Amino acid sequence: MFRTDMLTVALWASLAAALALWLADGGVSSVGNVTQAVTAVGILVGLAGMDLVFLMLLLAARLPFVDGAVGHDRALKFHRKLGKPALYLLLAHGLLLAIGYGMAEGLDPVSEAIALWVLVPDMWLAFVSMALFIAVVVTSLVAVRRRFPYEFWYFVHLLTYLAVAAALPHQFSVGGLFAEGTWQRWYWLFLCIATGSALAWFRVAQPVMATFRHQLTVRRVVRLAPGVFSIEMSGLRLNELSGSGGRFFVWRFLAPGMWWQAHPFSLSAEPQVVTQSAGPSSGLLPQQGSLRITVRNLGRGSARLASLRPGTKVSMEGPYGVFSTAARSRERVVMIGAGIGITPLRALLESTPFAPGQATVLLRGSSADELFLGDEILELCRKRGATLFHLIGPRSANPQGTWLPASAGASRLRDFVPDITEADVYICGPSAWARNVLAEAKSAGVREEQLHYERFDW
Structure with missing residues (x-):
């Protein structure tokens, strides 16, 4: 929880720092009329938008601190949530600057945008960057992703790095906020270099080294x-x-x-x-x-x-991910898996320390054939003194909210594990099913820090 809180603080602090750049440059004193106010807001939303983009990249960089705090799947979920706000802020940045500069020069926003493209150095790269950001966000929408193969979406998503690279030049060559010799310039350069270095090290260098090492x-x-x-x-x-x-x-x-x-x-x-x-x-x-x-x-x-x-x-x-014994907070442990989500539980059962009688394993499948690696899990439970339940059978006629087979009747999670509030609970299976297990565990009194779940729907 501490690391999660620290990440939340860091997120808001980074946004505050981005806005502080403008304030420290005398931003408020430069606003004397409507035209300057529109331009100022355009600069502010641009700083906030790019800061969110950097945060998105860091969330996807597989940083050990982030991974250990919230897990890889939750980090990517938050990464996706930031996509739309970042795009809206960047679109507002471009639109407000075109309006503000146009008002100062007596031009309409379209004419001003054309003038910026043609006359201002590096500005055409900013327009290219915006087009790339739009393409990435649109293809990330669930309704759009399902229409294309994963490979197409993945390729388009890589354009994020090109979009960021195209957005950077105009930030340093246009305007005075990041002028040479200012501390604002050094801060923004540090943010760019740190983000790029994290991506290069954790997404490229470490995997290459691990591949050659093993x-x-x-x-x-x-x-x-x-x-x-x-x-x-x-x-x-x-x-x-x-x-x-x-x-x-x-x-x-x-x-x-x-x-x-x-x-x-x-x-x-x-x-x-x-x-x-x-x-x-x-x-x-x-x-x-x-x-x-x-x-x-x-x-x-x-x-x-x-x-x-x-x-x-x-x-x-x-x-x-956080689906490991390192996330333990209690002596007792409960493992609940369904379908192919059972297989990680087999490895977890093998490596997790617990005394005989302190572990309960629940495996869910429509038939016995869907309890994958079930024989190995049975042998491990016998060897280590864990209680094992096979929950086999079709879903109930109204599966909404339930994770048990129809044959379980009115049974609840507490019927299988009466002392579940004193245990760490590991859940692995299809997303909709897992959400039902999580909801019942929480209603039984299991605290958030005792629940360990990794999205398993690929």
Whole structure:
């Protein structure tokens, strides 16, 4: 909660700092008439809009502090929420400046905009940047995204970086707010460089280093059920990934036609490590081992993974998210999973410390075949002394608000876990189902910090 509060404070502080740039430059004293007031508001909303864009980029940069505070999926959810306000502020920035400058020069806004494009250095880049921002926000709308393949949306979304790069030159070359020698210029430069450095390090450099360090290759693909399969990989130094059960990685399988597709999947088992000795003269070789992810065919991209050949090299990023034992706040633990969301629970069950009798596992599926890795989970529960419930059967005729099968009748979460308010609760499954579980857990008295949920609808 402390880190979440700190992020909230940092967000508002950054907006306040952006507005303080204008105030410290004597902004209020420069407003003497309506024309200057319109121009001043245009500058202010532009500063606020660009500040929100920087915040969006940092939320998507996979910063460890942000990831550990709210989780990757919540960070991206907030990232998307900032998209529309940022665009509206930037549109208002352009419109108000065109009106304000036009009023000062006796031109209408359209004529002033054309003059700015033609006569002011770097201003044409600002117009290009605005067009790119509009394209990114529009393609991010759910109704629009569903009309295009994921690959098209992902490519367009990468234009955000180009849009930011195109927006920067006019900020430093036009107007006096960021004039050379001012502290405002140095602050804004620092913000730009810090944001770019965070993206370069956490989105590019670290994944490349992890890929070379672990040298993962596909060992085999094992079919578990129709449309469900496990991908087993071998690599080096996988002991460094131990304890990551439940958290997800972003995988790229470097095969023809697949290398550019990113797949966010959790481990479905803790990495298995074997130390090999190279003899007394040469010491120890890097630790070799294996790890596994379990995938359900939910689209064209994931379906193609079933045809991966042994020896295919794998690029990896992560681990990400708060769905791990590090988020524990209580001795007792409850794990609730449905469908393919069961598989991360299997790894979490393996790595989470608890005493016999302190863990309860609830697995939900329409049939026994949908309790993926159920046999392995059963064996782990027997070995570790955890209570296991299989909740099998079709949904009720009115599934709104319920997460249990129709056969459960009027049963509630407390019927399975009477002391649930004294436990950490991990929930993994389809979004609509998970929301029902979360709602019932909260109504049973489970506090927000005890609930651990990662969106699992890819």
